[in-house]
Amino acid sequence: MIGIFDSGMGGLTTVRAIIERLPGYDLVYFGDNARTPYGNKSRETIIHYALQNTEFLLSQGAKIIIVACNTASSVATDSIQQTYHVPLFEVISPAVDCALQTSKHLQIGVIGTKATISSNIYPFKIKAKCPEARVFSQACPLLVPLVEEGWLNKPETRMIVKKYLIPLKTRQIDTLILGCTHYPLLKKSIQAKIGKRTTIIDSSIAVADSVADYLQSNPEIDSQLSKQGQTTFYVSDVTEHFQKTAETILKRRVHLNYVRL
Amino acid sequence: MIGIFDSGMGGLTTVRAIIERLPGYDLVYFGDNARTPYGNKSRETIIHYALQNTEFLLSQGAKIIIVACNTASSVATDSIQQTYHVPLFEVISPAVDCALQTSKHLQIGVIGTKATISSNIYPFKIKAKCPEARVFSQACPLLVPLVEEGWLNKPETRMIVKKYLIPLKTRQIDTLILGCTHYPLLKKSIQAKIGKRTTIIDSSIAVADSVADYLQSNPEIDSQLSKQGQTTFYVSDVTEHFQKTAETILKRRVHLNYVRL
Numbered sequence: 372m373i374g375i376f377d378s379g380m381g382g383l384t385t386v387r388a389i390i391e392r393l394p395g396y397d398l399v400y401f402g403d404n405a406r407t408p409y410g411n412k413s414r415e416t417i418i419h420y421a422l423q424n425t426e427f428l429l430s431q432g433a434k435i436i437i438v439a440c441n442t443a444s445s446v447a448t449d450s451i452q453q454t455y456h457v458p459l460f461e462v463i464s465p466a467v468d469c470a471l472q473t474s475k476h477l478q479i480g481v482i483g484t485k486a487t488i489s490s491n492i493y494p495f496k497i498k499a500k501c502p503e504a505r506v507f508s509q510a511c512p513l514l515v516p517l518v519e520e521g522w523l524n525k526p527e528t529r530m531i532v533k534k535y536l537i538p539l540k541t542r543q544i545d546t547l548i549l550g551c552t553h554y555p556l557l558k559k560s561i562q563a564k565i566g567k568r569t570t571i572i573d574s575s576i577a578v579a580d581s582v583a584d585y586l587q588s589n590p591e592i593d594s595q596l597s598k599q600g601q602t603t604f605y606v607s608d609v610t611e612h613f614q615k616t617a618e619t620i621l622k623r624r625v626h627l628n629y630v631r632l
Numbered sequence: 633m634i635g636i637f638d639s640g641m642g643g644l645t646t647v648r649a650i651i652e653r654l655p656g657y658d659l660v661y662f663g664d665n666a667r668t669p670y671g672n673k674s675r676e677t678i679i680h681y682a683l684q685n686t687e688f689l690l691s692q693g694a695k696i697i698i699v700a701c702n703t704a705s706s707v708a709t710d711s712i713q714q715t716y717h718v719p720l721f722e723v724i725s726p727a728v729d730c731a732l733q734t735s736k737h738l739q740i741g742v743i744g745t746k747a748t749i750s751s752n753i754y755p756f757k758i759k760a761k762c763p764e765a766r767v768f769s770q771a772c773p774l775l776v777p778l779v780e781e782g783w784l785n786k787p788e789t790r791m792i793v794k795k796y797l798i799p800l801k802t803r804q805i806d807t808l809i810l811g812c813t814h815y816p817l818l819k820k821s822i823q824a825k826i827g828k829r830t831t832i833i834d835s836s837i838a839v840a841d842s843v844a845d846y847l848q849s850n851p852e853i854d855s856q857l858s859k860q861g862q863t864t865f866y867v868s869d870v871t872e873h874f875q876k877t878a879e880t881i882l883k884r885r886v887h888l889n890y891v892r893l
Contacts, residue, residue, distance in 0.1 A: 404673070405667065405673060405677050406666065406667050411780070411871070411873065412665070412666060412869050412871065413869050413870055413871050415869075416666045416868075416869045419892075485873075512777070512781055513777055513778070513781060513783070516773070516774055516777040517774070519672070520773055520774060522774070526791075527788055527791050527792050527795070530787075530788050530791070531788050534788070607677075608673050608674050608676075608677045609674055610672070610673065610674050612672065612746075631680075
């Protein structure tokens with residue numbers, strides 16, 4: 372199976388993208404909503420959680436792992452790779468590649484959680500591939516709770532989005548990376564505030580393309596993956612709110628299995 | 633020692649109140665910021681965390697326990713009491729007593745997290761003591777992240793506070809219980825929006841009075857408590873943000889000890 376984890380529900384946008392891009396592949400998802408959010412927590416704690424989540428997915432039969440959480444991708448990818456020998460996908464690199472293909476003037480903005488932005492992973496990866504690019508980052512810690520509350524179109528949300536984006540707008544960025552799996556749900560407000568001339572990069576689509584390319588080039592891995600079109604959902608906390616949001620994002624009924632890590 | 637726990641930093645307002653009311657008593661605090669916030673999580677998960685936190689404080693020599701978190705107080709008090717035989721204080725009952733003493737027209741409002749409000753603990757306790765009281769509750773899930781971000785005086789915060797309080801203002805409440813330890817930090821905005829005629833009840837002060845009364849009536853417990861004026865802080869995640877906020881709330885230097893539960 373393809374294993375996917377996130378700190379909570381944000382990674383379901385990646386599940387949706389994988390199902391669209393690789394229909395028929397079996398997926399196992401783990402949402403760590405008993406300990407969500409990760410974005411304000413320390414590096415050490417995020418790494419500890421990411422290793423536990425990976426181990427759980429492997430125990431469920433995952434043969435490749437997608438870290439569908441920008442915070443965990445930013446902070447814990449190296450630790451996971453050093454601990455487990457498994458094909459590993461994170462959501463940063465595909466978004467970086469996509470941004471560099473898209474940007475005309477190489478003025479690139481990145482928004483994410485505090486942990487993601489302070490890791491400096493996006494500027495580091497962008498400049499490694501394209502030293503002349505200029506990268507402007509902005510932590511937006513209130514956007515995750517606003518999305519979790521379902522306040523997608525409220526005036527308060529639009530004001531907060533505007534406040535966060537002003538410094539990036541001033542820099543005249545032409546490309547904006549949504550560096551958090553929750554943010555695609557605010558894409559409309561973000562596009563309205565940053566302006567039509569800025570192209571928005573949604574990492575969930577970029578990572579699905581990258582996994583599909585990998586499987587095409589690595590048929591020996593592809594042949595290990597079961598393909599009965601089943602997705603199994605595990606969560607560390609079962610709430611009605613998660614259930615509802617999952618069904619809204621995936622547009623289907625979802626059965627949540629509880630597991631305590 | 634007096635043991636106090638909270639899901640994170642909100643309980644520090646209770647620490648401050650206890651230090652003022654019972655100067656000289658030794659305190660041990662545990663902030664579960666690796667798993668914060670509790671307010672959107674399920675009953676089962678909150679009870680599991682509260683029992684772990686209590687056990688930790690007892691292992692550190694706590695002789696009485698204060699649950700300085702409305703969410704855990706609402707959901708987990710019975711479970712803690714059934715599991716550990718220790719004098720236990722929660723933040724609900726003292727606030728209820730204080731509200732009933734204060735309210736003239738018995739029109740009482742309560743604001744709190746989703747878990748606190750959906751537990752119905754405040755209306756239940758108020759009506760048990762005063763069946764003719766009318767209680768109006770409102771979950772305010774975005775206030776905790778706004779406080780954690782330090783957005784105490786921003787226009788966006790005032791708008792969100794106003795939106796949450798409108799249904800209570802319509803009911804012409806004369807007393808409003810701040811049913812979350814984070815909310816005293818927003819007291820100014822809350823008072824401005826709910827109006828001068830409504831008295832605000834801050835549970836951190838109410839619980840400190842209640843502990844002081846208990847110790848006066850139970851000298852055999854009081855004599856077991858060490859009194860060297862020391863407060864020891866444990867957290868499940870060490871972040872600079874927590875450190876700064878703790879020092880702002882307590883107006884002194886704070887050393888954080890890390891513990892993984």
